[in-house]
Amino acid sequence: xxxxxxxxxxxxxxxxxxxxxxxxxxxxxxxxxxxxxxxxxxxxxxxxxxxxxxxxxxxxxxxxxxxxxxxxxxxxxxxxxxxxxxxxxxxxxxxxxxxxxxxxxxxxxxxxxxxxxxxxxxxxxxxxxxxxxxxxxxxxxxxxxxxxxxxxxxxxxxxxxxxxxxxxxxxxxxxxxxxxxxxxxxxxxxxxxxxxxxxxxxxxxxxxxxxxxxxxxxxxxxxxxxxxxxxxxxxxxxxxxxxxxxxxxxxxxxxxxxxxxxxxxxxxxxxxxxxxxxxxxxxxxxxxxxxxxxxxxxxxxxxxxxxxxxxxxxxxxxxxxxxxxxxxxxxxxxxxxxxxxxxxxxxxxxxxxxxxxxxxxxxxxxxxxxxxxxxxxxxxxxxxxxxxxxxxxxxxxxxxxxxxxxxxxxxxxxxxxxxxxxxxxxxxxxxxxxxxxxxxxxxxxxxxxxxxxxxxxxxxxxxxxxxxxxxxxxxxxxxxxxxxxxxxxxxxxxxxxxxxxxxxxxxxxxxxxxxxxxxxxxxxxxxxxxxxxxxxxxxxxxxxxxxxxxxxxxxxxxxxxxxxxxxxxxxxxxxxxxxxxxxxxxxxxxxxxxxxxxxxx
Numbered sequence: 064x065x066x067x068x069x070x071x072x073x074x075x076x077x078x079x080x081x082x083x084x085x086x087x088x089x090x091x092x093x094x095x096x097x098x099x100x101x102x103x104x105x106x107x108x109x110x111x112x113x114x115x116x117x118x119x120x121x122x123x124x125x126x127x128x129x130x131x132x133x134x135x136x137x138x139x140x141x142x143x144x145x146x147x148x149x150x151x152x153x154x155x156x157x158x159x160x161x162x163x164x165x166x167x168x169x170x171x172x173x174x175x176x177x178x179x180x181x182x183x184x185x186x187x188x189x190x191x192x193x194x195x196x197x198x199x200x201x202x203x204x205x206x207x208x209x210x211x212x213x214x215x216x217x218x219x220x221x222x223x224x225x226x227x228x229x230x231x232x233x234x235x236x237x238x239x240x241x242x243x244x245x246x247x248x249x250x251x252x253x254x255x256x257x258x259x260x261x262x263x264x265x266x267x268x269x270x271x272x273x274x275x276x277x278x279x280x281x282x283x284x285x286x287x288x289x290x291x292x293x294x295x296x297x298x299x300x301x302x303x304x305x306x307x308x309x310x311x312x313x314x315x316x317x318x319x320x321x322x323x324x325x326x327x328x329x330x331x332x333x334x335x336x337x338x339x340x341x342x343x344x345x346x347x348x349x350x351x352x353x354x355x356x357x358x359x360x361x362x363x364x365x366x367x368x369x370x371x372x373x374x375x376x377x378x379x380x381x382x383x384x385x386x387x388x389x390x391x392x393x394x395x396x397x398x399x400x401x402x403x404x405x406x407x408x409x410x411x412x413x414x415x416x417x418x419x420x421x422x423x424x425x426x427x428x429x430x431x432x433x434x435x436x437x438x439x440x441x442x443x444x445x446x447x448x449x450x451x452x453x454x455x456x457x458x459x460x461x462x463x464x465x466x467x468x469x470x471x472x473x474x475x476x477x478x479x480x481x482x483x484x485x486x487x488x489x490x491x492x493x494x495x496x497x498x499x500x501x502x503x504x505x506x507x508x509x510x511x512x513x514x515x516x517x518x519x520x521x522x523x524x525x526x527x528x529x530x531x532x533x534x535x536x537x538x539x540x541x542x543x544x545x546x547x548x549x550x551x552x553x554x555x556x557x558x559x560x561x562x563x564x565x566x567x568x569x570x571x572x573x574x575x576x577x578x579x580x581x582x583x584x585x586x587x588x589x590x591x592x593x594x595x596x597x598x599x600x601x602x603x604x605x606x607x608x609x610x611x612x613x614x615x616x617x618x619x620x621x622x623x624x625x626x627x628x629x630x631x632x633x634x635x636x637x638x639x640x641x642x643x644x645x646x647x648x649x650x651x652x653x654x655x656x657x658x659x660x661x662x663x664x
Contacts, residue, residue, distance in 0.1 A: 069286050072120070074278040077112065078239055081165050089123070089152045091161075092314045102179075102206060105163045109183065109235075110200035112277050113270075120280040121157030124287070125150055128315055155284075168236045180207045186223070186232045187249065187266045205232065229253060231263065238267070239274050308379045309354040316387040332387045341398055348416045349405035356426055358382060363427045364397050364434055365389045367469065376462050377427070393434075400433035407433075411441055412448060413514045415528050418500070421452040421507045422459040424468070432472040443475055446483065449642045452507040455487045455651070460503075485647040488639070491654040493632050496566045498541065508566045509541075511635065517571045517603045521579075523596035527571045542572040544585055544610065545624050551584040552624065559624040560654075567628040567635075570604045589614035605634040 075083075083089065111118060127150055154161060166173065166181035173181055189203040210227050212220035226232045230248035237245050246267060255261045318332040338357050342350045359377040362385060366374050369392055373384040407429065408414045420426070425448065433439055451458045451468075459468060474481040492504060499505040519525040545552050547563045561567070572580075580588045589610060598611060607630030613619040620626065640648050 069284055071283045073281045073283060075281060077277045077279055078274055080279055081168060084161065084165060089154055091158055092153050105167060106200055106204045108160065108163050109167065109204050113273055115277065118160060118279060120282045121160065122155040123281055123283045124153045124155050125283055125285045168239065182207060183235050184210060184232050185235055185270055186226065187263045188226060188231050190262060238270050242271050307355060308382050309358050312358060312382055312385055316385065316390065318387055334390065337394065345402060347405040347409060349408060352417050352426065356423060360401065360427055360430050361390060361393065361397060363431050363469065364393045367431055368393055378462065396435050400430045403433040404430045407444060411445065413516050414510045415513065419506055419510045419513055421503045421510065424459045424465050427465060428468045428472055431469050432476055436476055440475060446643055446646065449639060450483055450486055450646065452510065453488055453639060455489045455492065457503065483646045485649055486643055487649045487651065490632055490650060490652040493635060494561050494565055494567060494628055497564045498566060505566060511638065512571055512605065515603050515605055518600035519573050519576065520592045520597060521576050523600045527573055541569050542577045542580065543568050544570055544627065546582045548582045549584045555621050558621040561625055561628045563624060565628055567631040570606065585610050586614055586617065586619045605631060605638060607631060607634060
């Protein structure tokens with residue numbers, strides 16, 4: 064299709080549009096936002112129509128794809144689950160206005176307003192005061208609750224109730240469907256008294272003209288991919304949440320429950336329920352990963368295991384190619400593989416939360432490795448994780464690298480010979496790393512601390528991370544061994560190269576222990592924990608022994624923070640060398656190179 068044919072502006076009569084909606088000629092996909100229905104806004108909408116102001120275009124997507132739909136709008140059934148056609152019309156933008164207009168004319172029900180009747184009435188006795196009248200609509204357009212006087216109990220409604228009884232306040236839908244009868248009632252009313260020139264009759268004719276002649280603008284788009292809908296939807300909803308490709312795929316792969324015969328029932332398919340059920344029937348912090356993560360895990364597994372699927376990558380363009388039968392073909396084994404992946408993170412690496420995973424692509428690569436793998440090599444997987452997490456280069460940050468990793472893991476999975484490349488790490492990156500909720504090196508270092516299964520300093524037989532999850536927000540409960548506001552740090556800032564914000568100055572502690580320490584210097588608070596059990600559990604924090612020796616002697620050098628951090632870096636490197644045994648391990652130190660250049664200059 065030519066690009067110039069993709070967008071077609073058109074218009075349609077207001078009541079014609081609503082009649083076609085009731086006839087199920089339009090669909091509202093489930094990725095549409097929830098309607099916020101406010102009576103005042105509905106009145107203002109009708110005031111714009113009354114004055115023939117433009118409402119803004121309604122965006123319609125025409126496609127041959129059958130998506131999951133909202134089956135009701137304002138309580139009205141607008142979708143037949145068994146209805147099929149060659150072209151569907153989905154309302155991408157305009158659901159709010161459509162719901163308001165439909166329920167105003169045809170009544171219905173409004174979510175979270177169970178006792179409210181949205182049917183709209185018009186008071187024909189309310190004139191427009193002047194050309195700039197912007198307030199009379201409050202009284203012109205009314206809801207039933209504003210007319211009912213409860214037999215005189217609500218005094219402010221008594222006059223309106225009388226005008227309603229006299230036929231001067233009428234339903235909008237009656238003006239549309241029974242105009243002749245409404246007109247006769249008004250003409251014969253006591254107020255009009257068969258006066259052909261009465262302004263109330265003029266007002267009635269105006270309302271009828273509005274309903275007959277007001278036209279709504281539409282923008283119809285055709286020939287666009289599902290993935291493009293995300294971009295279109297986001298750009299026309301600047302203040303709203305961007306539409307996720309997950310919502311599109313959910314709608315596209317939906318199949319309703321149907322009964323093909325008295326004995327055969329097709330249970331249908333709804334991806335969101337499938338994933339939510341998986342989350343609800345298992346136990347892991349990692350089950351909380353995002354919907355897009357699950358979708359991309361499935362995409363990679365489909366890519367690897369479903370021939371000719373068309374799912375060549377994990378970008379929106381290819382996620383759009385996922386079909387219901389693809390998901391069903393891999394789902395059962397994918398569930399097993401995902402649970403093994405989550406178990407690997409939690410109970411083999413001892414990273415207790417998704418907030419500790421350096422690359423989200425690990426979910427895809429490792430789950431693919433576990434998929435239909437009867438004899439996974441956990442020692443190999445651990446090396447794979449630490450090698451790529453700590454390597455000086457970002458080795459898993461784009462889709463090209465993703466599929467290179469999958470090929471590497473498949474080599475081991477198929478028991479073919481493989482070899483890791485050399486491992487390179489920059490000591491300065493360890494020293495200078497600071498906390499960042501999404502930073503790769505930050506998560507990597509904190510993962511390593513977690514993997515050592517750190518013990519509580521006070522109750523040394525207790526694991527810290529069993530008691531506390533630190534990463535429920537962007538400000539985790541992390542303890543600075545040299546507290547940043549302690550007197551020592553503040554007095555010796557210029558005598559240490561590394562700042563106290565370095566992750567080398569971080570340890571996992573329970574909230575209680577952290578509060579006990581507050582901003583006291585280590586020379587003071589370490590004494591509170593100095594016992595044989597504490598010294599024995601220091602390696603679980605990769606802590607150097609110097610800090611304990613300083614506390615025992617009561618003396619600490621001015622550059623103690625630097626000395627402590629250097630020892631911590633050495634402990635981390637020693638731990639990594641153990642984890643990556645058999646792999647060529649190379650260290651570099653860019654700070655030394657920088658200092659050499661400065662000396663030469």
